[in-house]
Amino acid sequence: MIHxxxxxxxxxxxxxxxxxxxxxxxxxxxxxxxxxxxxIAANKTDxxxxxxxxxxxxxxxxxxxxxxxxxxxxxSGATGAGIK
Numbered sequence: 578m579i580h581x582x583x584x585x586x587x588x589x590x591x592x593x594x595x596x597x598x599x600x601x602x603x604x605x606x607x608x609x610x611x612x613x614x615x616x617i618a619a620n621k622t623d624x625x626x627x628x629x630x631x632x633x634x635x636x637x638x639x640x641x642x643x644x645x646x647x648x649x650x651x652x653s654g655a656t657g658a659g660i661k
Contacts, residue, residue, distance in 0.1 A: 578610075584619035584634045584651070592619065592634065593641050616648045621652040 580599060582592035596617065603611040619638055627633065640648045652659035 578615045579615050579618055580615060581620055582638075583621050585621040585624035586634065587621060587624055592638060596642070598630065616650060617642060619649055619651050620654055622651045623656045624656060628634045 580596050582595055584592055586592065600615075608642060617638060618629060619635055620642060622635065635649065635651050642649060652660055654660075
């Protein structure tokens with residue numbers, strides 16, 4: 578299963594909370610589906626700007642999910658970065 582999330586939080590959403598909410602809904606809907614392997618496609622990386630104060634959202638996603646066996650891929654649909 579691929580979670581496609583807005584890593585740049587362009588719409589003000591937290592991608593970590595979005596993934597947790599989706600997984601909670603999947604678990605409630607069908608626990609067998611929720612157990613399937615997952616990866617995260619962290620999209621819109623071309624819109625991430627380091628401000629020196631906030632933690633990089635890709636690092637946050639990796640810290641939260643890769644220890645749980647969920648690989649995070651940085652991608653940009655607009656530029657094609659990370660798509661290959």
